[in-house]
Amino acid sequence: MTAPRPEPARLVVLVSGSGTNLQALIDAAADPAYGAQVVAVGADRHDIEGLRRAERRGIPTFVERVGDHPDRAAWDEALTRAVEAHRPDLVVLAGFMKLAGPAFLARFGGRTVNTHPALSPSFPGMRGPQDALEYGVRITGATLFVVDAGVDTGPIVAQVAVPVEDDDDVEALHERIKTSERAMLVEWVGKMAREDFTIDGRRIRFQPKDQS
Numbered sequence: 001m002t003a004p005r006p007e008p009a010r011l012v013v014l015v016s017g018s019g020t021n022l023q024a025l026i027d028a029a030a031d032p033a034y035g036a037q038v039v040a041v042g043a044d045r046h047d048i049e050g051l052r053r054a055e056r057r058g059i060p061t062f063v064e065r066v067g068d069h070p071d072r073a074a075w076d077e078a079l080t081r082a083v084e085a086h087r088p089d090l091v092v093l094a095g096f097m098k099l100a101g102p103a104f105l106a107r108f109g110g111r112t113v114n115t116h117p118a119l120s121p122s123f124p125g126m127r128g129p130q131d132a133l134e135y136g137v138r139i140t141g142a143t144l145f146v147v148d149a150g151v152d153t154g155p156i157v158a159q160v161a162v163p164v165e166d167d168d169d170v171e172a173l174h175e176r177i178k179t180s181e182r183a184m185l186v187e188w189v190g191k192m193a194r195e196d197f198t199i200d201g202r203r204i205r206f207q208p209k210d211q212s
C-alpha cells in the first residue's frame with residue numbers, strides 16, 4: 001500500500017504585471033505530484049494580466065492598492081490580512097513591485113520568496129536587466145530568495161545563470177532571463193512545498209518531510 005499523498009502546500013502569489021511566473025506555477029500545480037496549489041493571487045493594482053490569468057483558472061484574487069490606504073503602514077496591514085485570509089504555507093512574490101512591510105514580514109517572514117531578474121548580490125532593485133546590460137556583464141541571471149526587509153537582499157534559495165548576447169537590448173535580455181527564471185521558480189517553490197527547510201543565517205537547508 002502506498003502512503004496517502006500529503007495535502008498540497010497552499011501558495012498565495014502576489015503580482016504586479018504580466019504574471020508569466022504565476023502562470024508557470026499554476027501550470028506546474030495542475031500535476032498533483034507537484035505538491036502545491038495556488039490558492040489565491042493578490043496584486044497592488046487592478047487591470048493586469050496577472051489577475052486575469054488567475055481569474056481564467058477560477059483562482060480567487062484580491063487587490064490592495066497603496067493609494068486606497070491612509071499610509072504605507074495601513075497598506076502593509078491590509079495586505080497582510082488579505083494574504084492571511086487564504087492561509088498560505090508559502091507566499092510567492094512573482095513580479096510584485098512593492099517591498100514587503102514590517103507587518104507582512106512579522107507574519108510571513110521566513111516563508112515568503114521573491115524572484116529577481118539578476119544574479120544577487122549584483123544589480124538589486126527595479127532595473128536588474130538594464131543595470132546588467134549597462135555594466136557590460138557577459139553572464140547575468142535570476143535569483144530566488146527568502147524575503148527580508150532589504151531590497152533583494154534575503155537568503156538565496158536558488159540562482160540560474162543566463163548569458164548576455166552581443167545584440168541584446170533590455171527587453172530581449174529580460175525575456176531570456178524570464179525563461180530561465182520561470183523554470184527555477186517552479187523547481188524550487190515545488191521543493192520548498194514538498195520538503196522541510198530551515199534558514200541558517202544566509203543558507204537554506206532542505207530535508208525530506210517527516211511523514212510520521
Ligand code: GRF
Nearest residue numbers: 017018019020021095115117
Ligand atoms: C520577472 O522578471 C520578475 O523577476 C521581475 O519582473 C518580472 C515579472 O514577470 N521582478 P511576470 O509578471 O511574471 O511575467
